[in-house]
Amino acid sequence: MRIEKWVALGVVIIIGLVVLSSALYIVDETQQVVITEFGQPVGKPITRAGLYIKKPFIQKVNYFEKRLLTWDGSPTQIPTGDKKYIWVDTTARWKIVDPLKFLQSVGNERGAHARLDDIIDSATRDRITAYSLYEIVRNSNREFVSTEIFIQKEEEIREVKKGREHISREILKEAAKIVPQYGIELVDVRIKRLNYVEAVREKVYTRMISERKRVAEQYRSEGEGKKAEIEGMREKELQRITSEAYRKAQIIKGEADAEATKIYAQAYSKDPDFYSFLKTLETYEKTLTEKDTLILTTDSEIYRYLKGALPGKKKSE
Amino acid sequence: MEEDLDFKVNPPWPPSRKWYGLVILGIVVLVILFSTFYAVGPEEVGVIKRFGRYVRMTDPGLHVKIPFAETVTRVKVKRIFKEEFGFRTLRPGVKTLYAPEKWEDESLILTGDLNVAVVEWIVQYKIVDPYNYLFKVRDVQKTIRDMAESAVRLVVGDRSVDEVLTVGRMEVATEAQKKLQEILDFYQTGIKIVTLKLKDVNPPDPVKPSFNEVNEARQDRERFINEAWRAYNKVIPKAKGEAEKIIAEAEGYAINRVNRAKGEAERFLALWSEYKKAPEVTRRRLYLETLAKVLPQVGKVYVVDSEQKTILPLLSLEGEK
Numbered sequence: 172m173r174i175e176k177w178v179a180l181g182v183v184i185i186i187g188l189v190v191l192s193s194a195l196y197i198v199d200e201t202q203q204v205v206i207t208e209f210g211q212p213v214g215k216p217i218t219r220a221g222l223y224i225k226k227p228f229i230q231k232v233n234y235f236e237k238r239l240l241t242w243d244g245s246p247t248q249i250p251t252g253d254k255k256y257i258w259v260d261t262t263a264r265w266k267i268v269d270p271l272k273f274l275q276s277v278g279n280e281r282g283a284h285a286r287l288d289d290i291i292d293s294a295t296r297d298r299i300t301a302y303s304l305y306e307i308v309r310n311s312n313r314e315f316v317s318t319e320i321f322i323q324k325e326e327e328i329r330e331v332k333k334g335r336e337h338i339s340r341e342i343l344k345e346a347a348k349i350v351p352q353y354g355i356e357l358v359d360v361r362i363k364r365l366n367y368v369e370a371v372r373e374k375v376y377t378r379m380i381s382e383r384k385r386v387a388e389q390y391r392s393e394g395e396g397k398k399a400e401i402e403g404m405r406e407k408e409l410q411r412i413t414s415e416a417y418r419k420a421q422i423i424k425g426e427a428d429a430e431a432t433k434i435y436a437q438a439y440s441k442d443p444d445f446y447s448f449l450k451t452l453e454t455y456e457k458t459l460t461e462k463d464t465l466i467l468t469t470d471s472e473i474y475r476y477l478k479g480a481l482p483g484k485k486k487s488e
Numbered sequence: 489m490e491e492d493l494d495f496k497v498n499p500p501w502p503p504s505r506k507w508y509g510l511v512i513l514g515i516v517v518l519v520i521l522f523s524t525f526y527a528v529g530p531e532e533v534g535v536i537k538r539f540g541r542y543v544r545m546t547d548p549g550l551h552v553k554i555p556f557a558e559t560v561t562r563v564k565v566k567r568i569f570k571e572e573f574g575f576r577t578l579r580p581g582v583k584t585l586y587a588p589e590k591w592e593d594e595s596l597i598l599t600g601d602l603n604v605a606v607v608e609w610i611v612q613y614k615i616v617d618p619y620n621y622l623f624k625v626r627d628v629q630k631t632i633r634d635m636a637e638s639a640v641r642l643v644v645g646d647r648s649v650d651e652v653l654t655v656g657r658m659e660v661a662t663e664a665q666k667k668l669q670e671i672l673d674f675y676q677t678g679i680k681i682v683t684l685k686l687k688d689v690n691p692p693d694p695v696k697p698s699f700n701e702v703n704e705a706r707q708d709r710e711r712f713i714n715e716a717w718r719a720y721n722k723v724i725p726k727a728k729g730e731a732e733k734i735i736a737e738a739e740g741y742a743i744n745r746v747n748r749a750k751g752e753a754e755r756f757l758a759l760w761s762e763y764k765k766a767p768e769v770t771r772r773r774l775y776l777e778t779l780a781k782v783l784p785q786v787g788k789v790y791v792v793d794s795e796q797k798t799i800l801p802l803l804s805l806e807g808e809k
Contacts, residue, residue, distance in 0.1 A: 199540035200623040222539035238626040239675055243634065262634040264625075264675060308598045308645045315600065315648040316655055335642055358675070361638040365598050365645075372604065376694045379603050379649070383698035387705035394709030401716035408720075409727050416731030420738030427742030431749030438753035442760055448771065449756070452778040461787040468792050 193227035198234075205233045205270045216270040235270045236280070239358060242287050248368055249296050253303040256371055260364035261295050261342070263287065265350070265357045272354030286353055287346075291360060294346040298338050303329075308365065310334040335362060523555035531566035535618050545618065563618035568682055571633055573640070574608035575687070596692065597641050603649035606690045609661070611636045611668070612682040620678030628677050632668075635675075636684070639667040653689055653699075661686050 198204050203218040208230050217223060218237060225232065242263040249259050265287065267273045277283045299307060309331045333341075343360040350357050367375055439446040459465065467474055527550050528534040534546040538558045546560075553560060574595030576587040595606045613632060615621045625631055643664045647656050665684035672679050691699045763770045783789060 197540040200537060200542050201626070202540070220537070220539075220541035222541075236626060238624055239631075241627045241630055241634070243630075262638065264631070305600075305602060308602060309600050310642055310646045313600075313646050316651050317648065335645060359671075361635070361671075363634055363638050363641070364593065365641065366593075366596055367598070367604070375602070375604055376692060379691070379695045380698040383695070383702050387698070387701045390702065390705035390709045391712075394705075394712035397709070398712040398716040401713065401720055405716075405720040405723055408724050412724070412727045412731045413734075416734040420734045423735070423738040423742045424745075427745040430742075431745045434746070434749040434753045438756045441757065442763075445760055445763060445767075445771075446756065449759070449774070452774055455782050456778055459782050459786045461785060463786050464788040464790065465783070465786045466790040466792060474791050 190227050194224050196223055196225060196232045197221070198223060201236065201238050202234050203237045203267070203270050205235070205274050207231045207233060207274075212271055212274070218270075233270070233274055235267050235273060237267070239264050239266050240280070242284060242291065243363075244288065244291060244295075246364065246366075247292060247296070249299045251299055251304045251307060252301055255304045256368040257299075257304065257307075258364065258366040258368060259295060259299055259362060261291060261360055262363045263291055263343075263346075263357060263360040265355050267354055268356040269351075269354030272352070274354075276353045277355075283353060283355060287350070287355075287357075290346045290349050291342070291357075294342045294360075297345065298342045302333065302338060305329055306331060306333050307335055307338055307362070310336055338362075520555050524552055526551055526553060526560045528560075528562060529564075532562040532564050533618055535561045535563055535622060537561070542619065542623065561622060563615055563621060565615050565618060568612050568614050569629075571611045571613075571629070571636065572608075573610065573633075573636060574606070594637065597644045597652075599644055599649040599652055600646050601648040601650075604692050604695075605644065605649050605652050606688070606692055607640065607644060607652065607660075608687040608689070609636075609640060609664075609685060610687060611684050613679050614682055615678055616680040617676075617678030620676045622678075624676040624678065628679060631675060631677060632672065632679060635671045636664075636668050639671065640664045640684075642667060649691065653691065657686050657689060 196204070198217055198220050200220040202220070203216055204223075205216045206213045206225055208226070213230060242265055244261045244263070246258045246260040248256060250256050265283075267283075273283070277286055311334055312331050339361050343357060346360060347357040366372070526534065528546055528548045530548045532548060534551065535542065536544045536546060536553055536558050538554065543558070574591050576589075576591070577584055578587050579585040592606070595608050597605050597607050599605050611632065621628060640660070643660050644652055647660065652660060661684050665681050668684060669681045672681065690696065
């Protein structure tokens with residue numbers, strides 16, 4: 172008898188627990204809940220965390236995330252407005268703002284993802300094809316700071332009218348228009364990655380290489396130019412220095428010559444005849460050597476006594 | 489206590505129902521104890537939820553909570569977490585080991601001049617708001633990664649490849665960090681970016697050699713210029729010295745010339761002043777003296793009579809011998 176009592180009590184407790192566990196449910200901070208009764212939603216969605224009670228068994232708790240959720244698209248190949256093929260990888264953040272609508276229209280997150288794939292992809296495609304590549308890559312008209320003197324301010328100086336963030340916002344706006352019907356709010360869409368498709372990338376590399384080669388050439392030729400310039404300067408300086416020295420030397424010498432001439436003239440002009448006499452003697456002394464033959468007549472001063480030592484038979488003087 | 493001893497000395501097998509009861513009670517007590525007390529580590533905070541609803545946050549130490557109704561989630565708020573982009577560390581240490589693969593998807597970035605750069609970077613972050621961290625965003629780590637990529641690409645996209653490779657590195661990092669923080673704040677992730685640092689920034693592999701070539705060319709340019717200057721410096725100061733020399737020599741010549749002139753003039757004047765007193769004699773004396781000096785050194789001296797007119801044929805004969 173005692174045993175049966177215990178068993179009965181046990182059964183009652185177990186049933187009670189089962190009922191209780193089916194009637195009570197916990198909503199976490201991260202969750203929101205829609206109660207359905209045989210598939211029909213009952214009451215308002217519960218978005219506040221806590222312990223709640225429902226009709227056991229006949230009511231079902233449908234949990235949904237309350238937090239910000241991730242949507243990560245797979246990279247898609249899209250041609251830009253200027254016909255350049257690029258991989259675009261977007262990522263988005265969304266949340267379930269109307270769990271009831273969400274439940275009714277897409278059911279669960281996987282369903283939502285499928286819709287978001289379509290919506291965001293097409294919005295992305297739509298916006299990317301509308302813009303040139305540089306509009307998508309760049310974000311503003313910020314001027315490049317360059318260390319290379321030779322990087323040309325090439326044709327890429329095109330004005331950026333929108334820029335990447337703006338285009339991202341356009342994608343968001345376009346996609347966000349469609350999603351409220353699914354009880355979703357699209358919070359943000361961003362371009363995560365952007366890459367050239369393989370074939371284009373090769374071409375870009377080739378272009379980069381040729382550009383670098385050009386820059387390298389320019390450096391070298393600038394070096395050579397500078398070198399030539401310095402060499403020229405050296406030559407000029409050299410000529411200037413030597414010629415200037417020559418000029419100065421000539422002036423100095425000339426002045427000295429003039430001075431000397433003046434001195435001589437002053438002195439010799441006192442008696443030019445005597446001077447020429449002296450100078451002539453000096454010249455004899457200097458110029459006559461043993462190769463020379465000297466012919467003197469007996470009239471000359473030194474030999475006139477050869478004919479006769481007697482004076483008086485003078486011819487000249 | 490006594491039962492306990494008994495149990496050890498002589499364990500009855502199978503144990504009686506009394507023992508079952510005790511063991512179950514013991515387990516229940518333990519479970520309740522474990523569910524009541526909880527410890528929060530020194531680098532954590534405990535976030536307490538009662539039936540799923542957030543109620544409070546607790547600091548490190550031992551705490552009490554309502555068993556079963558309250559749950560604790562520990563969040564490491566002091567820990568700094570790290571995310572790597574474009575590379576992976578296999579084993580950090582003195583000699584850090586990096587994964588050999590290239591994470592080109594992450595690191596290849598289009599630059600503003602429509603070139604490509606390979607950028608590797610890290611993001612360090614910590615959780616500053618455990619509430620937001622737990623309850624506002626589901627996949628925080630993924631969000632940080634996605635947004636870091638987006639932010640860095642956005643910033644790099646506004647710079648030339650050159651800039652990213654050289655002077656722009658710091659700026660890219662700071663600006664991307666700012667951007668990333670803005671986005672994460674907007675999402676209410678409860679994350680603070682401690683730092684965003686660019687590690688290796690390189691041109692893509694196929695382009696690398698040509699970038700090196702530019703560096704070499706730049707050095708070549710310096711070399712050319714230096715060489716030219718060296719040649720310049722080798723020649724010009726020497727030339728200057730030589731110029732000085734030429735001028736000095738000219739000056740020497742001048743002094744010499746003038747002094748000589750003066751000397752000779754003086755000499756002439758001195759001689760002349762004496763000569764004036766007896767011109768005839770002096771003149772003759774000078775002449776004869778000169779001849780006396782000259783005649784011995786002359787090869788041949790012919791003395792011809794002043795009346796003789798035909799010396800020439802004879803002389804020419806002599807000269808022919």
